[in-house]
Amino acid sequence: MKPNRDLPALLGILAVLALAALLPLAASEYWIGVGISLAMWIALTQSWAVLSALSGYISLGHVVFYGLGSYVVVATWERLPLAASLPLAACASALFAFVIGLPVLRVRGPYFVILSFGVAELVKYVLIAVEAAQGNASRLILGAPGLETLYALLLGLAALATLLAGAIRMTRLGQGLRAIREDEEAAETLGVPVTRYKLAALVLSAAIPGAVGGVMALRSTYFEPGQVFDPMISFSMIAMVIIGGGDDLRGPVIGAVLLSLISEFLWASAPQLYMIILGALLCAFVLFVPDGLCGRLLRVRTQ
């Protein structure tokens, strides 16, 4: 039953994204910026959901992949063309996920959550020290591509992330991950290659955020490890998916759109208020609507 629901959802989202590609023709510079932000969140949340929504291993440190990708692009800015550095960023993040995957995924439940947070902070401080040793407090990118190019790139990444998430859901990997979420020991005894699947999910969920981080480095043109590895990015990813609904392909998109809308009004004038709303919404949804908006809507429809 689930695969059948996913395919139309996938096609629907891809269609919407294709339409969104027309935005630059009509909108001003400022609104393309808004579009960039939204596409970024969709790409990030769909990738996060591949690991955390499916397998139940909630990652609170996903920003580490985003940050590593950012760093790769910034560090190779003058030396590599974008066509090389963006894939490199994705690969670097995936590689990092692979390397830490085995030890980290042995940790379960809430300990995995805080461990992922700790790993992200550790990488952040290590990078700060590495940069400081080279004499860099921050890095500047001059001559970055224009907003339309970045928007196109991010839209592509959002589509790719959605495609990946949809594909995984419809395959055995997806089913295996869901089984792991329900009961890991039972899944193992049933023959699900638990370790391999978890690792695959982690690596797959890391690649696209790496590329996204790279593109966003070009967007802000200013790289400072302390700011790029922002725990609030991890937190926002989680909030968007939980609010939108993790079990459905459309969930992350809905969550991203809703929160981006709220953010649009508040980011300049009252950013703390935005974070408070985010926190309150997360708490409310975790307590009362754990399936998210999509889950709720689905239940309404089938009733």
Place this chain on the structure above:
Amino acid sequence: MTTARRKFIVSLIAAFGLAWAFSSSTALAQAAKPVRIGFSIAKTGIFAAAAPSQLNAYELWREQVNARGGLEIGKQKRTVEFVMYDDQSNPAQAAKIYEKLITDDKVDLLLAPWGTPMHVAVAPVLERLRFPMVGNTAASVKVRDLKPGNIWFTTAAIPDRIGRELAAMLKANGVRSAALLTNVLPFGKEIKGYLEPALKQAGIQIKVNEEYPPDIKDMTAMLAKVKQAAPDAVLALSYPGDSAIYVRQAKELGIGAKFQFVMIGPAMDFFPKALGSAANDIVTVGEWSPARNARAKGFHDAYLSKFKEKPDYLDSSLAYMSCEILEQAVKSAGLDKARLRDAISKGSFETINGAVRFKGVENTVTKTGFLQLQSGEPQLVWPAAEATAKFRPKSSW
């Protein structure tokens, strides 16, 4: 036509005529709508304690300009209105805000945010959107890499120049050994990078060389080492918070070096007030003094009377200078970005710190200098040609 009707028509025409004349005169008045100048400032966050020096200078300038009838743009005078956001000491936020100011709020002109990290983060935005801005409270050798045409820097306190000049000043005063304590924030680290080789070249031995995080609250461990080493000079590359801690704890431990340099802080009004006699004879970064010229004295007095405290000899003067430059450039070039760019790059400006001219992004006229607190007053003690007083070794706390 009957007389009555003619009278009616005439009075109707007269009425319309009056109305038209009235509306067009108000239309003329409305045509002089305010000129909107946008910027972000660190109202909260780690730089919030330092930013008021700059914001106050901006406010003072705006008040003065509006009192004169407004900013002169070509033949018109338009009142100045600020569009201000809080960047929360977050450079990425500052960059987003400047993008919003240009593309969404569509301001006419821009003023600079506080501090080097903000300037650096904002520069690519200015370049991408081709909007010129005169920077002020930023100093880093990296700014020279920025393409001129959209950003300029009024300060002469650039790290490599400071490194050279400080070493020269130390040598000129017979210093042979020094302790170097560096706050790891970018400005301090950059200066250190140039100061160390300059000291070596001047034959000055660095006996203690320590770095510390910006949120340090207790320097006793470090200062115990310094006291033991007993150098001729202590160079604290510090920010206002840790500058105060240094002076206080150095006094407690009784550090007797005769040349004591505290990078940022002593030029601000609160410093001698909060630290009393301990702040005497401390040397700091600064290139301005109210004794420079009549404009300088005027600025000093106006700031003092409006804010009931003296201006920061470093940040306030730089911020005000950037406003003066903008004012003079706009007067001749109007609001057109290309002409403004031209006017700023090529023009010569009269400011509270004398003449300013830009080559590339740098101010090539103002010389890098140092101030020394003498009896609670900052005096320019370097370079000798510009000095308002002579350097005095620190004799006591």
Place this chain on the structure above:
Amino acid sequence: MIETLASGQLLFAALAAGATYALVALGLNLVYGTMRLLNVTHGDLVMLGGYAAYWCFTLAGISPLLALPGIALGAAALGSAAYHGLFRRMLGTTAAAARLESNSLLLFFGVSIIIQNVAALAFTATPRGYEYLSEVHRFGNIALTGNRLAALLVAAALLAAILAFLRLHIFGLALRGLIERREGAAVVGVDIDRVQHASFTLGFGSAAVAGALLSMTEQVSPFAGFPYTIAAFVVVIMGGLGSIGGGMIAALLLGLLETYGVALTSSNYRSILLYGVFVLVLLTRPQGLFGRRAIVR
């Protein structure tokens, strides 16, 4: 270098840091020990205690040391309200499934975000500090600031008192019993609800007191709580669940590690050390704490 390492100066700094960590971690140990709740907002209590001390001092001129009892009581009241209002209900309905535990962690995280940003709105994000007891006292060639000395003494005294309470007083014994063996405690007639409530209030109170002590020597800002949460987790996990004494030793070790590690390398590495130890400790104990409390479905 050797003189630095052997200096009493560093030892004193390490002891002060360790005592503070012990006090911060104590609260988490109690809450986690009795209810298996990973209270991620713990560091924010430290932050709030710090602000309370700051405002008492700057607005009313009350010394932070004198304000301690008031701050402790206030925080304890908050803990009591939180327990009766929220947690008791949550504990009743939450199964011990790992997935729900992950979600409850997210819940705490959300609350933490709310607390931090409300503090930022109310107090602004500008760091706050004040001068209190900052004269330097010299003992031989060790220079100590009064406030650090006071923090060490007060923290040590409090820890000793709490340890004594847990060892000697019947209520303290009940608490330890609950931590070590929950079912057994119920069998011998321990009033679980009361004991849990007590651990909550004691936990919140001690965190706030630690924050107040810290505010004398560190600047307080709305987002400064996280590192203390992490440090508390490190201590609790390293020291062993249920062992308050073990937690104190672990805290001391952490203080030593941090102080000497920083002295050997540089202040920049303080955070790397903290998070490095954190990650290491979690990785070497994949069940988090004890296999005894394995995930029950």
